[in-house]
Amino acid sequence: MPPSIHPVDLIAALRQRHLTPAIVFLTSRRACDEAMEAFDHADLVLPPVRQEAIGTALERVIAQYPSITEHPLIPIVQRIGVAAHHAGHLPSWKIAIEELMRQGHLDAVFATTTLAAGVDFPARTVVITQSSIRKSRDFTDLTIGEVQQVAGRAGRRGKDHVGFAVITPSPYIDLAVLTKGLTGQPEAIDSQFTISYPMVLNLLKAHPHEQIQGILAKSFAQFQLNQRAELLEHKLDALHVQMEPFGPRVCTDWITQWQTFDHARRHRHTRHQTHRSESPEISARLPFLSPGRVVGLSRGRGIVLRQYRSKGQKTSMLTILRPDGAVTECPVTSVKEVYDRTCDFVETPTYPWCSTDTFDRLSHQLEELPSRLPVLPILTSTSHEPLPDAIVQSMGDFPCPTCPSRPACQKDFITASRLRQEQQRHAKSIQALRASLWHRFQERVNVLQKFGYLTLATQLTIEGEWARLIRIDHSLLITELIRAEAFTGGDLSLLAGILASLAHDDDRPGAFPRISAGLSSLLGQVRKLAESLSPYEDPPLLRADVAALVERWVADPTLTWIGLCRLTTMAEGDIYRLLARTLEFLSQVQALKSMHPSLAESASRAITLIRRGVLEELP
């Protein structure tokens, strides 16, 4: 059996059952292109009337967008009535195909799942061939929402009584992901709020510092953090009730008193305190790494079964349940993320440190966790309270041995101290949840002060006043480059080239062999600066080939689009997007008229030079 159905057979099968028009979602652009090639010699030709209709419709679009006049796919589109539509194509081509689909001229379009949102046209049938998509270098399963977004293109209102989602397998397809996606309810969505440097500058430009916390509190992020905090407050209330029997006794804080006494008693002989050598960040995490907590490790996730510290080891250790049911030991430092998710947990004193029921349930829950989990914000407090040595040394001062409440204390201690720990943990979490955005804001403020964009009184400096207008990725690097006068030469193609290398974050391979000496040395400078800024901002890819490509386009106004495409292995659509992104970056630099007039002027001239040919077709 072939690993997946042949495109020609697929279209034949759909036609035979009257399941056209269809959108066929394939794994990659390459798969779409290969599918098209498969029709080169196919005899599924359309009747002449339909071929003519396609021709007429195409002519109308071509009149508006001459760039697609000689598109190599036109003959197949017209002859067979199928087309490819993906990010490697020019926007004008995609518009043409969408138009043909809307008018009902085509039988099928091969598209990539990556941009289901960009496929803004419906069909009678949607064909699904995969259950996962590539997101930032990793394959992740489609969520229920994504499956429905894809399947949702099937069934055109007013044109179809029913719509069809047809699954046809390809290697590595997981049918369960798709059936769950088709039958389930879409996931809840979570805020992805981040605080960027330009956000801080713009907020402080318009509002005094003391109002900012109130503004951040209006975010969906804070709304959701509050929801989580309220859940915890609820738990906290329940804990207060459970703590009632353990109120003040002979001593008010008998729990601490007993703890210290008990501790001292046990460690009388080994006077060396286990010395906490952990960083404040790690220590702050410890209370959260309790049994049942879901954590992220460098590979995959796990659930904490217990936390312990073994003799001779400096760091605290965790026993962790891994997805395949394996139980591993690892130091606390290897935990990458602490998630805001705990599972119900019945502890036991021996391996695997929880009841069998719990263990089975945890194993299942671990498999079932959603692909994105909220991370628990943890406040690092600088003042932490180790057991005072003095207490240990003065055993004789403890009233406990003769206290009338001793038996009760001894009996209740375990329960009471566990409850209290939980209380403290919840209280800390709540505090962290309420304050985390503000902390992140303050961190950004500190950096901006360090670099001189903000005064100590959090006013914008002269530099901050213009820097706030750069509201794109890598803003800190761009403003620092401007301050370092990296672009003073007034060379338009260099400016455009560098901004292109900053704007283009795609690692899709492409090649452009020649790069000018000037650009190469400037890129070296940019790379150095980017590295020095890496503690404050992730460095960009800084691809020399894309920089060189844009440099050429700007430097040589006689270069045609076809000529440009021949210079590189990049797809047309990628080149278009590269130039469009560069335009976006240039337009922000263009806004710096009052503070950097000549740079702004260069940017605006570079924009004019880039906007030619295909780049002029669309706004």
Add this chain to the structure above:
Amino acid sequence: MTTEELEQLLAQQPVALLHRLARGRVHRQFRAGKRRLIELLLQHSGHNRAGLESDLQTLIGERHAPSESGSPHIHRPPAIAHKKASPHRAEPESTETAVSLSAWLEGIGVPAPQPFIPDPWQTEALSAVSETDVVISVPTGSGKTYVAVEAARRAMEDNRTVIYTSPLKALSNTKYTEFSKTFGPDKVGILTGDRQENGQAPLLIMTTEILRNLLYDAASGEIDIRLDTLGLVILDESQYIADPERGVVWEETIIFCPSQAKLLLLSASIGNPQDIADWLTSIRSTACRLVRHSKRTVPLRAGYLHPNGKLTPLFRTVGIPYGHPNQLHPEAKRLFLEYEDETLPSGRQRR
């Protein structure tokens, strides 16, 4: 089932499941404890008891789905209560017959042209948006564009400016063409970073990033985007608020949207539209209205196409068995197992 039975079944569920069940049913459900939640759910079930029961069964089903393969010591509620509570729950692999291919294919075709009558949810959204912010969460293909167009038309008739944003430049361009046809080219403009076409038109289309930048400029007194006449801001594809890189832009835009302009958020189906609406209510001057439904206008069927060209229904039922992912059609199941047998161990794969 009787109220007592329902209450008992609810009480057996973990509180997390109850919270999921309560989403969109009970206002500020996250505040309530288990007892209170059950009370509220029962109160609410007055409106739509069947809906509550079926959702509950779905959630229970999901919770136990992995255990169906039968590991012996899996935690599950007492079997009796479970059975009793769901007498008509379709058991997979039961005697129930599976749909035939011809029945599954029946009804393909083009409906006769019908006069356009707005759906109740569309009318509801339109009347709400003249007074307050509205969040719409409906399946793809339901007709959100109609609401956007009508809302824009009414705002413009009132001499108000309208801004329409989309997440992708390509979508902006499509809408620009579409709206220019609907309203006439002089009524519609488009803004990009370096270009304006018809920037003085009453209906302006742009990406959400551009609007966010305009709002920042306006906040610092830089430019005048006729904010005082801005009457309506339509954010299409609002589910992008959950995009890891760009989601923050939607939050900024909503936070800084001037209060006299109404917000109209259009979104595909998401799990927690009530949260979005509650959030808007908590930060805006009027209470946000949520308009949601999850029923597809054109019913959907699912099929399985084998690499050898054989087509079969994917599920036992004609339509999608919502809430029952395991009701695979026996033929689809057989073919897929065959496929896995033949492709997986052969070592033919590249990965």
